[in-house]
Amino acid sequence: MAETVGDYILQRLRDWHVDQVFGYPGDGINGIVAAFGKAGNRPRFVQSRHEEMSAFQAVGYAKFSDSPGVCLATSGPGAVHLLNGLYDAKLDHVPVVAIVGQTARTARGGSYQQEVDLQALVKDVASEYSVEVTVAEQLPNALDRAFRTAIARSAPTAVIIPNDVQEEAYQPPKHEFKYVPSSRPGLASPVLTPPPGEIERAAEVLNAGQKVAILIGQGARHATAEVRQVAELTGAGVAKALLGKDVLADDLPYVTGSIGLLGTRPSYELMRDCDTLLIIGSNFPYSQFLPEYGKARAVQIDVDGTRIGMRYPTEVNLVGDSHATLRALLPLLRRKDDRSWRDKIEKDVVAWWRTMEHQAMVTADPINPMRIVHELSLRAPDNLIVTADSGSSTNWYARNLRMRGRMRGSLSGTLATMGAGVPYAIGAKFAHPDRPVVALVGDGAMQMNGLAELITIARYQDLWPDRRCVVCVFHNNDLNQVTWELRAMGGAPKFEESQTLPDVNYAAFAASLGLLALNVDTPDDLGPAWDQALGADRPTVLDVRCDAEIPPIPPHATAEQLKSVTEAILKGDPKGARMAYEGIKTKLAELLP
Structure with missing residues (x-):
């Protein structure tokens, strides 16, 4: 044939x-x-x-x-x-x-x-x-x-x-005019290094700085050892763009965590107070979370010259592979003897993780959504892969999950589309069938398409030597991130018709497919449920009923945002008073732990 x-x-x-x-x-x-x-x-x-x-x-x-x-x-x-x-x-x-x-x-x-x-x-x-x-x-x-x-x-x-x-018979291209041949499949990635003179200029900027901050994104993933060496020499703290959350482990004492609206207080203060900024492999778009213009000298490293110098007025732009560029830069850096800046950063990081634990333990009705990720973080295997969907659950993935070991994590970072969490988890299982995967998904995204893709998980689980694929549903019957944005950014009360979701028993649907199905209704059941799911011999759905009125308050919430929330309450938000009460409790856990 x-x-x-x-x-x-x-x-x-x-x-x-x-x-x-x-x-x-x-x-x-x-x-x-x-x-x-x-x-x-x-x-x-x-x-x-x-x-x-x-x-x-x-x-x-x-x-x-x-x-x-x-x-x-x-x-x-x-x-x-x-x-x-x-x-x-x-x-x-x-x-x-x-x-x-x-x-x-x-x-x-x-x-x-x-x-x-x-x-x-x-x-x-x-x-x-x-x-x-x-x-x-x-x-x-x-x-x-x-x-x-x-x-x-x-x-x-x-x-x-x-x-x-x-359906036609295949014919290869001829060795004739107007035919285009091809070569065997394969592509060796080029290793790009900036000119030595530019690397020297970058070293001069970094050596002159007294308070150095580093921002890393996914482009730094293959340069983790070099990033650590640069941080050690310069005494810098390292903040992570959301797509770079898994680039460096959070158990490193100078890693301040995520940056931006979903970020941490140490990252916010690192950028606010630094005098020198090194950006490595990141196109983080929210420049308001970077140092004020003119306050910090800045160097950026990116393999794509079209994405360099566009988020902050950088002084030196190094177009090159982050691994090769940092290796060329390292011999030119001088170790800073004054470690007061680093000492402050490390103290802030210790205090922040203590704060995260206190906030996760704040009582809620029935379960504090922060505690869902906190309990996972305590138990996460070092080879875990975590996918996150878009919604309020993304806040807790960004702030409460501590990366360590070989853990990986990702989400729809720039498009921020709903519905990517479960199919991402399926793609991750085919990429690494011998590793456990957890998807953190809001109930809005679950209703959008996550439920249907549980069928796909059930169908292909036999192909995975490690069948652990846990879909954790933040079940609060509310499109919670938009509800918060209405309140905090628009000063508008929650509009029930657009925000309230039909109640669905996600665990029951999972059980009908033969998956392990766990309903979690009380805080005390949450840890054991994670233990059971992470120790299971098959995929699991954790249906966790959590409180929709725990607001994802940024650690650097602005006066304007607080004013907008107050306006929303005064305009008759149906849950506004309780949301304000829960927000005060959460904020007090940060300020008065």
Whole structure:
């Protein structure tokens, strides 16, 4: 039997060491789906419940494997459904290759069923590279370039293939005019180092500083040893952008934790009081949480020159790989003998973690949501992977979870889309089937799509040597983050019709799938429930009923925010008085522990 284009696609994916493709079938990709059957399901076709989830799973896989994620969707609505996950990849700089079916060439332009202008559709989200393959001879170069671009640019790319092309016999490109060949799959990442003169300038700035602060993002992940050495020499504290939360362990005494609206007080004060700032591999957008303009001299290191010098008026910009650049910088740094700045930072960090424990133990009705993550943090295995969704639960992931050992964690950082937590966890399990995974998910995101993806977890759990995949639901029947934003940023009371969620028994649904299902209604049951879930021999859903009126008050809440909350209460917020009471209790646990 002649090799079809669909057959060749799968062979090329295997050549790129792709072990699974996250997708959903449809007649627009029948030629590729048939090829999976002929190839003995190699690579494995992982069926989600919705194409958007396939894209999120590919993003989660890419984030935790450091390899491109691959997703597959049919023409028309299938391709449209991929968009949110692909935008998540674009904004968080993650390599994902999307393979998308298209209406047959013979019907194009005829308003045929499911005919969508896919090139226009993906033009922005796959702006680094997208192509429509209309003849078989295009394929090797198109597919290889999609992978190479995704890897080199840390971005999503798209390959569009009409369904009639998929079923044709494969023909390689000819050695003739107007044909484009390709080379064998593979790409060696370049190691970029800035010019020596610029590194010397950066060293001069850092050596001159008395109060050095370091901000790291996900771009510093492969330079952890060098970051630690720089922090030791300069006596700096290290704050972490949310996507860089897992880059350095929180048991290092000078790591101040997350920065920003979801950040910690030590990180806020580190940036407020420093006189020198070193930014490594971060595109943290909220400049109001960085030092005041002109107060600190700044150096930035980033592998992408287009993202450098755009968040703070940096004095020296080093375009280069963080690992190689820091290795070149280290010999030029002088150790600071005055450790008073470092001593203050370390005392602030100790006090902050004590505060976090006190706040987590503040009584609530029925369970304080901070305590959910606090109890997990006490028990987290050193090889745990944590995914977080978007919502009020993200606050507790950012502040209360202490990273240590080989722990990893991520979320939809820049797009901040709801619904990524559970599919991220699935992608993480395929990236590391021998490691436990926990997804921290609000009940809004769970109702949006997390419930359906429990079916996917149940289906594929037998493929994972370590079956522990825990989905923890923050069950408060409220779209809590938006409720808080209405109160704190708009001075508006909670609008019940938009904010209140239907009550759902998430554990009961999990039990119907054969998963371990645990309902948690009291604070005393929370720790044992985590013990049971983390020791289970199968996936688990923790359905934790928590208090919606525990406000995610930033440790650096502004007077304007407090004024807005007061206005919301005066305007008749249905739970405003109790929310204010709980907020006062929480704040007092910080100020008067």
